[in-house]
Amino acid sequence: MSSQAWINLAYLIAAMLFIVAFKMMGGPRTAVRGTFLGAIGMAIAIAASFFEEPIREAVSQGAGWSIGMLLVAGGIGAAIGATMAVKYPMTGMPQMVALLNGFGGGASAFVAAAELWNKPLTARLTGDGDALTTAALAAARDLAPWTQFSIATALAGLIGAVTFWGSLVAFGKLEELPRFKQAWTNPNRHWINLGLGVLVVILIGGVCVRPDWFILYVLLIAAGSVLGITLTLPIGGADMPVVICLLNSYSGLAAAAAGFVIDNSVLVIAGSLVGASGLILTAIMCQAMNRSLVGVLFGGLGTTTVVSGDDVYAGKIKSAGAEEIAMVLEGADRVVIVPGYGLAVAQAQHAVRELADALEKRGTTVEYAIHPVAGRMPGHMNVLLAEADVAYEKLREMDDINPTFPETDVAIVIGANDVVNPAARTDPTSPIAGMPILDVEKARTVVVVKRSLSPGFAGIPNPLFAADNTLMYFADGKKAILDLTAALQKK
Amino acid sequence: MTSTCLPLLMANIVAAPDDPAAKFIRLLTVFLLAMWVGFEVITKVPQRLHTPLTSGSNAISGITAVGAIVAAGSLASVTGTLFGLAAVVLAMVNVAGGFVVTYRMLQMFSPKKK
Numbered sequence: 001m002s003s004q005a006w007i008n009l010a011y012l013i014a015a016m017l018f019i020v021a022f023k024m025m026g027g028p029r030t031a032v033r034g035t036f037l038g039a040i041g042m043a044i045a046i047a048a049s050f051f052e053e054p055i056r057e058a059v060s061q062g063a064g065w066s067i068g069m070l071l072v073a074g075g076i077g078a079a080i081g082a083t084m085a086v087k088y089p090m091t092g093m094p095q096m097v098a099l100l101n102g103f104g105g106g107a108s109a110f111v112a113a114a115e116l117w118n119k120p121l122t123a124r125l126t127g128d129g130d131a132l133t134t135a136a137l138a139a140a141r142d143l144a145p146w147t148q149f150s151i152a153t154a155l156a157g158l159i160g161a162v163t164f165w166g167s168l169v170a171f172g173k174l175e176e177l178p179r180f181k182q183a184w185t186n187p188n189r190h191w192i193n194l195g196l197g198v199l200v201v202i203l204i205g206g207v208c209v210r211p212d213w214f215i216l217y218v219l220l221i222a223a224g225s226v227l228g229i230t231l232t233l234p235i236g237g238a239d240m241p242v243v244i245c246l247l248n249s250y251s252g253l254a255a256a257a258a259g260f261v262i263d264n265s266v267l268v269i270a271g272s273l274v275g276a277s278g279l280i281l282t283a284i285m286c287q288a289m290n291r292s293l294v295g296v297l298f299g300g301l302g303t304t305t306v307v308s309g310d311d312v313y314a315g316k317i318k319s320a321g322a323e324e325i326a327m328v329l330e331g332a333d334r335v336v337i338v339p340g341y342g343l344a345v346a347q348a349q350h351a352v353r354e355l356a357d358a359l360e361k362r363g364t365t366v367e368y369a370i371h372p373v374a375g376r377m378p379g380h381m382n383v384l385l386a387e388a389d390v391a392y393e394k395l396r397e398m399d400d401i402n403p404t405f406p407e408t409d410v411a412i413v414i415g416a417n418d419v420v421n422p423a424a425r426t427d428p429t430s431p432i433a434g435m436p437i438l439d440v441e442k443a444r445t446v447v448v449v450k451r452s453l454s455p456g457f458a459g460i461p462n463p464l465f466a467a468d469n470t471l472m473y474f475a476d477g478k479k480a481i482l483d484l485t486a487a488l489q490k491k
Numbered sequence: 492m493t494s495t496c497l498p499l500l501m502a503n504i505v506a507a508p509d510d511p512a513a514k515f516i517r518l519l520t521v522f523l524l525a526m527w528v529g530f531e532v533i534t535k536v537p538q539r540l541h542t543p544l545t546s547g548s549n550a551i552s553g554i555t556a557v558g559a560i561v562a563a564g565s566l567a568s569v570t571g572t573l574f575g576l577a578a579v580v581l582a583m584v585n586v587a588g589g590f591v592v593t594y595r596m597l598q599m600f601s602p603k604k605k
Binding site (some may be wrong): 011015018019021022023025027031032034035038039041042045046048049050052054055057058063066067069070073075076077078079080081082084086087088090093095096100101103104105107108110111113114115117118121141146148171239244245248251252254255256258260262263264265266267268269270271272273274275276277278279281284293312321364370372375377378379380382383386387389392396398402 | 500511513514517518521522523525526527528529530532533534535536537538539540541542543544545546547548549550551552554555556557558559560561562563564566567568570571572574575576577578579580581582583584585586587588589590591592593594595596597598599600601
């Protein structure tokens with residue numbers, strides 16, 4: 001077997017390990033092993049890449065130091081990545097994932113850039129005498145217009161650049177950096193994006209026709225970078241789960257495109273697996289909000305309809321304190337806790353666990369209702385509560401727990417708003433009409449922990465707050481829950 | 492599915508190895524089949540594990556490190572090598588960070604030893 005065949009075999013094993021890893025991530029018991037298999041697959045693929053023909057050739061010509069250079073560069077990257085991953089607080093996971101995503105996309109754009117830069121140089125290489133080497137012949141052929149090489153290079157560069165800058169903006173928004181506090185609502189933004197889109201299409205055509213003009217690729221990267229920023233800037237915080245999934249998908253597709261650039265099947269396989277997974281999660285997130293992907297990306301929800309909360313709330317709000325709510329909880333057999341992004345902001349996950357412990361000690365059943373888009377990334381609430389040692393089995397999905405609300409004595413809503421807004425079901429004119437929600441209002445008593453009556457992301461009042469069976473508990477999430485636990489333990 | 496893809500695959504493998512069109516279709520076949528496998532496998536992941544899935548797949552998208560190493564290690568030109576090295580660093584941040592984050596997250600899901 002030729003050495004290239006051994007390398008390809010190693011890539012095949014790596015690709016198989018990735019598929020098995022994805023499969024095993026489907027179960028909580030096997031997920032850790034799945035991650036290890038994925039990491040092993042990655043290690044095999046990376047190790048094999050050191051034996052690729054161009055590297056062996058460079059080493060055989062006396063450039064053995066290049067292996068050291070690669071190891072140092074890879075080591076620096078791995079050290080930075082691992083340090084970030086260990087140091088970053090668990091509550092900042094959405095940002096962290098967004099940032100890492102961007103780096104993957106950026107890497108693919110650089111791979112395409114390196115190949116595109118080197119190709120014309122290779123094409124001019126001649127062998128002994130005047131005969132062209134095989135590599136030079138192949139390179140010259142790749143530089144013809146509209147080849148797999150040039151098309152894939154353009155796509156890897158574009159998707160990579162959009163992913164990189166889009167992810168940085170998403171990071172800034174999730175980290176709540178002051179610059180990103182205000183969503184970008186320039187009324188002309190659709191025209192700007194359209195113009196950039198047309199420019200990008202023209203430049204892709206340019207790179208495909210003249211792959212030897214490197215400047216076209218640079219311009220394409222520049223346009224793609226601006227597009228990545230202008231597409232992500234207007235998207236609001238609550239739509240972040242969709243954006244994270246989509247960028248994740250892009251980073252995979254960029255890697256797959258890079259695979260087409262260098263004719264490497266493991267890049268194509270791993271990239272398309274990630275691309276598919278991101279697309280599925282994107283679809284799931286959109287479904288959970290009953291919105292189309294186009295609506296999320298270009299919509300700008302909440303800028304058109306402004307309904308005053310005064311009419312909905314006037315005179316109907318019942319406010320209660322820790323003592324009163326503890327009394328209600330005292331007689332409860334079944335309590336369901338409904339967390340939202342506010343829980344993450346208030347860092348109240350440990351306090352919530354303690355409250356649940358106190359309730360369970362009294363014989364009350366406690367479960368958690370998790371809406372698919374609660375939080376800022378898919379499964380955000382699950383990670384947050386898992387950090388506070390809440391048992392995996394107590395976290396119930398929406399369809400699973402909704403039928404149980406009528407038998408629930410108390411539903412405690414912490415930091416969630418739009419995902420429990422009954423207007424989604426009752427008011428067809430509401431901006432969130434049709435969005436599947438958690439039916440908390442069917443519980444005997446609903447306790448809403450909230451700082452004020454300010455509307456949620458959708459900017460619409462929530463009739464739940466004015467319902468007869470709702471008690472509003474106005475306080476900071478963490479302090480509220482701690483006071484409540486203390487009051488309950490005194491009983 | 493397999494019955495329609497196999498003849499296609501065979502036809503491509505048999506085709507002349509340096510025929511660019513055959514090479515492209517071979518890679519395209521791999522791409523589409525892998526997409527399909529991805530869809531099949533991932534639709535079965537429960538919502539509760541979506542965060543580790545996102546970060547795990549994120550780590551795997553760092554596979555572009557393979558391309559980066561070859562691009563940088565071929566030493567074809569100074570500029571090309573610098574582009575390649577930038578790609579190696581970025582991709583390895585993605586790979587290492589992605590796997591460590593995923594592992595940390597999954598640790599929290601595992602039953603706690605008290």
